[in-house]
Amino acid sequence: MTGNPLGLALLAVVVLGGLGLLGWAGYCFARWYRADAETRVSLRQARRMRWGWKRLAPMLGLAVKDATPTVLQQYGPQEQPTKPRVLVPRLRTRADVFGVTVTADALPQVGLSAWQDAGEGLCDAWGMRRIRISQPKPGVIVARGFRREPLEAVIRSPLLGPDGSPVCRPGQFVSTDDVLLGWDEDGTPIVLNLAYSAHALVAGLTRSGKSITVNTLLAYASLMRDVRLIVIDPNLGAVAPWWRTAYKVSDAIHPDEPTEILRWVREEMQRRERLFWSGRTDRITEFSPELPLLLVVIDEVANYTRHPDRKARERFEAELLAIASQGAKFGIRLWLLTQKPSADVLTTAVRTNLSARICHRVDTIEDFLHLFPDGRELDITAADRTMPQGVSIASVGDMHTPVRLRSVYLPTEACWQINDLMCAEGLKVRELPDHVDLDKAA
Numbered sequence: 207m208t209g210n211p212l213g214l215a216l217l218a219v220v221v222l223g224g225l226g227l228l229g230w231a232g233y234c235f236a237r238w239y240r241a242d243a244e245t246r247v248s249l250r251q252a253r254r255m256r257w258g259w260k261r262l263a264p265m266l267g268l269a270v271k272d273a274t275p276t277v278l279q280q281y282g283p284q285e286q287p288t289k290p291r292v293l294v295p296r297l298r299t300r301a302d303v304f305g306v307t308v309t310a311d312a313l314p315q316v317g318l319s320a321w322q323d324a325g326e327g328l329c330d331a332w333g334m335r336r337i338r339i340s341q342p343k344p345g346v347i348v349a350r351g352f353r354r355e356p357l358e359a360v361i362r363s364p365l366l367g368p369d370g371s372p373v374c375r376p377g378q379f380v381s382t383d384d385v386l387l388g389w390d391e392d393g394t395p396i397v398l399n400l401a402y403s404a405h406a407l408v409a410g411l412t413r414s415g416k417s418i419t420v421n422t423l424l425a426y427a428s429l430m431r432d433v434r435l436i437v438i439d440p441n442l443g444a445v446a447p448w449w450r451t452a453y454k455v456s457d458a459i460h461p462d463e464p465t466e467i468l469r470w471v472r473e474e475m476q477r478r479e480r481l482f483w484s485g486r487t488d489r490i491t492e493f494s495p496e497l498p499l500l501l502v503v504i505d506e507v508a509n510y511t512r513h514p515d516r517k518a519r520e521r522f523e524a525e526l527l528a529i530a531s532q533g534a535k536f537g538i539r540l541w542l543l544t545q546k547p548s549a550d551v552l553t554t555a556v557r558t559n560l561s562a563r564i565c566h567r568v569d570t571i572e573d574f575l576h577l578f579p580d581g582r583e584l585d586i587t588a589a590d591r592t593m594p595q596g597v598s599i600a601s602v603g604d605m606h607t608p609v610r611l612r613s614v615y616l617p618t619e620a621c622w623q624i625n626d627l628m629c630a631e632g633l634k635v636r637e638l639p640d641h642v643d644l645d646k647a648a
């Protein structure tokens with residue numbers, strides 16, 4: 207066979223085909239292996255959709271008959287009339303935790319409106335709860351099928367493995383990496399970029415999901431090698447997991463200690479001002495372990511801004527305003543959390559500088575309007591008793607209009623575990639307070 211060129215060519219084709227098949231099988235296995243349980247269900251569903259497509263498309267009027275004879279039919283024997291061919295749009299599928307996205311070629315007479323008419327049939331045949339059909343560009347149809355509603359699903363943070371323990375390592379991220387906050391109702395990921403964003407305000411009634419949303423931010427930030435965390439929380443809830451590793455922490459109820467921390471931040475801003483001269487710039491855009499981005503998170507800020515000690519309260523507010531209005535260009539990011547976002551909690555001067563807004567369920571439309579002044583024109587509101595825990599109205603980054611956001615689920619226990627990891631790598635900054643005995647608590 208070695209001397210036979212045809213044999214050699216055949217052997218090469220078989221070997222290459224075999225290798226291609228092996229590569230494809232490897233790719234499918236890797237995709238399957240890396241997927242979580244929900245994505246695996248979607249992957250199975252996507253396979254069924256592809257297999258049944260040739261039969262389904264003509265039934266739903268998404269195929270066309272082409273009577274043009276092929277070259278063979280044209281020049282071959284002409285005894286029988288040529289049978290029209292059935293053209294079915296080519297289908298590509300992409301599975302994710304919510305369902306399957308189908309991309310198909312539009313055919314003549316089978317454009318967007320034909321797909322929209324077939325929407326209900328597709329929904330039933332593909333076993334979806336909802337389907338959204340769009341045409342992102344001429345000739346391409348996208349049908350997004352939802353097995354699960356993104357706003358109803360509880361989706362664990364990608365920082366956690368299937369058993370709920372962290373699958374991340376300290377220093378894994380940098381401030382320019384996107385932080386996945388959650389998904390909107392169409393399953394579009396909502397991300398935040400600490401380096402390119404500014405300050406933020408998070409509001410919502412108690413148990414509406416503020417801490418879980420901010421856990422994600424704190425967890426990613428603590429794993430960024432060019433970010434330092436400063437956490438202030440009079441209720442201890444948000445600060446406790448980060449007590450050992452954050453750069454500065456406070457659980458004081460009186461405003462004086464937090465004011466001291468904010469004063470240090472403001473002095474740091476003054477120190478950084480010199481860099482503007484040497485760098486011939488008016489803002490810091492690049493961060494490093496030596497010049498880190500400072501993320502300041504203050505939970506239940508109303509505790510300080512409405513504290514009965516008027517003088518202490520005013521000192522706190524003065525520092526807060528200085529950081530809110532000037533801090534961003536010096537590499538400071540301020541995140542304020544409050545149950546009630548009213549004017550007596552945060553002055554308009556502070557509030558207008560908090561450009562990212564996340565509003566979990568609030569009591570009144572006025573509370574919602576404090577975050578979204580044009581809220582009456584929106585068709586969504588957070589003053590809604592049916593709004594589930596973990597869902598908010600959010601406007602972050604360069605979003606044009608606010609969206610409903612389902613935050614990823616990162617429970618506080620997981621934050622403790624991430625901090626255990628950091629401590630194991632020698633990143634402990636301080637011991638837990640004297641009165642805390644973790645062994646006893648366990």
Ligand SMILES: Nc1ncnc2c1ncn2[C@@H]1O[C@H](COP(=O)(O)OP(=O)(O)OP(=O)(O)O)[C@@H](O)[C@H]1O
Pocket residue numbers: 360361410411412413414415416417418419443545595596597612613614615616
């Ligand atoms: N994204 C989410 N996915 C699933 N469940 C969530 C989510 N967010 C919140 N929850 C549920 O809601 C509960 C309350 O959330 P969280 O502690 O974040 O509320 P909170 O607004 O911070 O309350 P408080 O102001 O009292 O601290 C959580 O224990 C969890 O069970």
